[in-house]
Amino acid sequence: MKCAPFDYVRAASVDEVIRTLVGANGEGKILAGGQSLVPVLALRMARPSVLVDINRIPGLGTVTRDGSDVQVGTLTRHSVLAEQIHHPLLAEAARWIGHTAIRSRGTAGGSIAHADPSAELPVVAVGTGATVTMAGPGGTRSLPAGELFVSALTTSLAEDEMITSVRFPVPSRWGFAEFARRHGDFALVIAVVAEIEDSVRIALGGVGAIPVRAAAAEQVLANGGTAREAAAAASNEISPTADLHGSAPFRRAMAAEMVRRALAQAGVN
Numbered sequence: 602m603k604c605a606p607f608d609y610v611r612a613a614s615v616d617e618v619i620r621t622l623v624g625a626n627g628e629g630k631i632l633a634g635g636q637s638l639v640p641v642l643a644l645r646m647a648r649p650s651v652l653v654d655i656n657r658i659p660g661l662g663t664v665t666r667d668g669s670d671v672q673v674g675t676l677t678r679h680s681v682l683a684e685q686i687h688h689p690l691l692a693e694a695a696r697w698i699g700h701t702a703i704r705s706r707g708t709a710g711g712s713i714a715h716a717d718p719s720a721e722l723p724v725v726a727v728g729t730g731a732t733v734t735m736a737g738p739g740g741t742r743s744l745p746a747g748e749l750f751v752s753a754l755t756t757s758l759a760e761d762e763m764i765t766s767v768r769f770p771v772p773s774r775w776g777f778a779e780f781a782r783r784h785g786d787f788a789l790v791i792a793v794v795a796e797i798e799d800s801v802r803i804a805l806g807g808v809g810a811i812p813v814r815a816a817a818a819e820q821v822l823a824n825g826g827t828a829r830e831a832a833a834a835a836s837n838e839i840s841p842t843a844d845l846h847g848s849a850p851f852r853r854a855m856a857a858e859m860v861r862r863a864l865a866q867a868g869v870n
Contacts (some may be wrong), residue, residue: 603643604642604643604645605642605645605648607648607649607650607651607652608650608651608652609651609652609654610651610652610653610654611654611656611657612653612654612655612657612658613657613658614658615658615661615736615763615765618631618653618655618658618736618763619736619737619738619761619762619763621651621653622651622653622760622761622762622763623738623761624651625649625650625651625761627760627761628649628650628651629649629650629651629652629653629760629761630647630649630651630652630653631653631655631714631763632652632653632654632655632656633655633656633675633676633708633710633711634678634706634707634708634711635706635711636699636703636706636707636711637707637711637712637715637717638711638715655675655676655763656676658676660674661674661675661676661677661710661765661766662674662676662677662678662681663677664677664681664682664685664687664688665687666687666771667768669770669771670768670769670770670771671685671687671688671691671768671769671771672766672767672768672769673691673709673766673767673768673769674709674710674765674766675708675709675710675711675763675764675765675766675767676708676709676710677708677709677710678704678705678706678707678708678709679695679698679699679703679704679705679707679708679709679712680695680701680704680705682694682695682709683695683696683698683704687771688769688771689775690725690729690771690772690775690777690793690795691722691725691769693775693777694721694722694724694725694777694793695721695722697721697777697779697781697784697788698712698720698721698722699785700785703785709722709767710763710764710765710766710767713726713733713746713749713756713764713767714756714758714763714764715754716749716750716751716752716753716754716755716756716811717753717754717787718753718806718807718809718810718811718812719787719788719789719791719806719807720788720806721779721788721791721806723746723750723806723811723812724791724793724804724805724806724812725769725777725793725795725804726746726749726767726769726812727746727747727750727793727804727812727813727814728793728794728795728802728803728804728812728814729769729770729772729793729795729797729802730745730746730747730770730795730797730802731745731746731767731768731769731770732744732745732746732767732768733745733746733749733764733766733767733768734764734765734766734767734768735758735762735763735764735765736762736763736765737759737761737762737763738761741765744757746767747814750811750812751811752810752811753810753811770795770797772795772796772797773796773797773799774794774795774796774801774867774868774869775793775794775795775796775866775867776792776793776794776862776863776864776865776866776867776869777791777792777793777794777863777866778791778792778858778859778860778862778863778866779791779792779859780855780858780859782846788806788807789807789846789847789852789855790805790806790807790808790852790855790856790859791805791806791807791859792804792805792806792835792856792859792860792862792863793805793806793863794860794863794864794866794867794869795867796867800819800823801819801822801823801867801869802814802819803815803818803819803831803835803860803863803864805835805839805856805859805860807841807852808839808841808852808853808856809839809840809841809842813839815831815834815835815838815839815860816838817834817835817837817838818831818832818834818835818838818860819831820834821834822869827870828860828861828864828865828869828870829861831860831864831869832857832858832860832861832864833857835856835857835860836853836854836856836857836860837853839852839853839856841853841856
């Protein structure tokens with residue numbers, strides 16, 4: 602199939618993006634890397650009246666260290682995230698995203714906004730307690746990543762807002778584990794471990810509609826429990842749904858194993 606007709610706007614600034622989205626009355630879409638949007642357009646699962654290309658806006662593709670955080674511009678390509686040295690956990694997660702062609706075009710902001718529950722960056726955002734900054738007709742606002750994701754492929758981002766940057770705290774220790782049928786396939790289960798301000802945080806992806814914190818597993822560690830006990834707690838506290846890729850018991854078992862591996866990488870025994 603081919604895309605339905607739409608107007609194309611190549612924006613030169615964030616302000617122009619917002620004005621265009623406001624004028625589109627909810628019928629506008631932002632084009633960044635296009636790795637998620639273009640296939641949806643081709644299948645006519647989305648039929649926006651206006652497509653706003655943000656790739657020529659300067660200053661949105663940078664990665665900068667700011668104290669204990671790393672700020673990632675919305676247009677930062679996955680390949681850049683994989684090569685940067687400021688945030689090793691982000692670099693590791695980005696290496697698991699798709700294949701080389703996808704990483705060279707896909708963007709950090711696009712992945713967060715798309716809110717795929719099996720995507721790597723949303724899980725890292727929740728696991729590290731990242732903050733997402735958005736621009737809209739009322740100015741800019743910031744939101745914890747845990748409050749951004751509403752459901753699968755759905756966020757609290759308004760139709761006339763765009764993500765401009767994501768601020769990721771840098772963990773003192775970290776671990777990342779992912780299970781997929783083949784490298785580059787959509788993840789079936791992702792586990793992220795991040796020690797932030799002496800507190801170990803655990804997040805899981807692929808086990809529900811949004812990335813989730815494994816609160817019970819975190820409490821086990823806080824009480825002096827072992828990594829295996831925490832992994833078991835993480836498996837018991839989730840309620841994954843079955844699909845053609847795996848049953849609910851399979852995903853719970855994989856969650857336990859991925860948490861165990863991520864904790865081992867973080868040096869938590």
